[in-house]
Amino acid sequence: MALTFTVLDGRHHDRASFVCGVAALDDYLRQRAGQHQRDGIATTHVLIDDAQPARILGYCALSAAQLHLHELREEDRKRLPAYPVPAMRVGRLAVSRSETGKGYGQLLLGHAVNLALSVRKTMGVRVLVVDAKDAQVAVFYEGFGFRYTANAALTLYLPISGVGP
Numbered sequence: 249m250a251l252t253f254t255v256l257d258g259r260h261h262d263r264a265s266f267v268c269g270v271a272a273l274d275d276y277l278r279q280r281a282g283q284h285q286r287d288g289i290a291t292t293h294v295l296i297d298d299a300q301p302a303r304i305l306g307y308c309a310l311s312a313a314q315l316h317l318h319e320l321r322e323e324d325r326k327r328l329p330a331y332p333v334p335a336m337r338v339g340r341l342a343v344s345r346s347e348t349g350k351g352y353g354q355l356l357l358g359h360a361v362n363l364a365l366s367v368r369k370t371m372g373v374r375v376l377v378v379d380a381k382d383a384q385v386a387v388f389y390e391g392f393g394f395r396y397t398a399n400a401a402l403t404l405y406l407p408i409s410g411v412g413p
């Protein structure tokens with residue numbers, strides 16, 4: 249089994265069969281992800297098994313974003329300039345209901361971090377931002393080091409560590 253990430257392509261990926269159990273996230277993939285991608289609103293990355301390349305195991309939708317400096321914890325504000333903090337937003341993230349518990353959610357988050365590090369070679373990205381759909385999912389993100397923003401209960405951020413020369 250060789251897992252790979254690729255950008256959503258409606259001609260090759262079977263969006264209709266994807267079911268994660270949260271209707272809004274299933275509907276997004278089916279009805280809006282393609283349009284958002286064409287319009288530059290969000291780019292959807294899908295996790296697939298090379299042996300079944302049409303089947304979507306999980307997805308995340310990424311966009312440029314920003315946080316206000318005061319939304320970060322005090323210790324994360326150190327040395328930052330006094331203007332909005334450049335961010336990458338994981339707007340949506342879901343794993344096929346039949347595939348949960350296999351580490352795919354973790355893989356999707358890792359992929360987003362890797363992409364943020366890659367983008368950072370071109371433009372600044374200081375944090376990854378997520379909007380958890382409820383308090384239980386917020387715990388999922390917390391498990392990977394995400395921290396709650398100061399003023400939005402279900403918005404969390406992950407500082408991206410520096411790399412390179």
Ligand SMILES: CC(C)(COP(=O)(O)OP(=O)(O)OC[C@H]1O[C@@H](n2cnc3c(N)ncnc32)[C@H](O)[C@@H]1OP(=O)(O)O)[C@@H](O)C(=O)NCCC(=O)NCCS
Nearest residue numbers: 270341342343348349350351352353354380381384387388
């Ligand atoms: C939440 C979701 C993405 C997790 O995906 P997954 O592939 O099952 O997660 P993983 O197997 O990578 O689990 C990684 C860790 O998170 C934990 N975890 C998984 N789902 C969790 C949840 N709902 N709440 C809290 N922790 C959770 C796992 O126990 C695991 O921890 P461990 O390594 O200590 O055992 C998936 O269940 C899903 O798509 N749910 C429906 C859609 C949804 O809620 N998306 C989030 C929208 S903000």
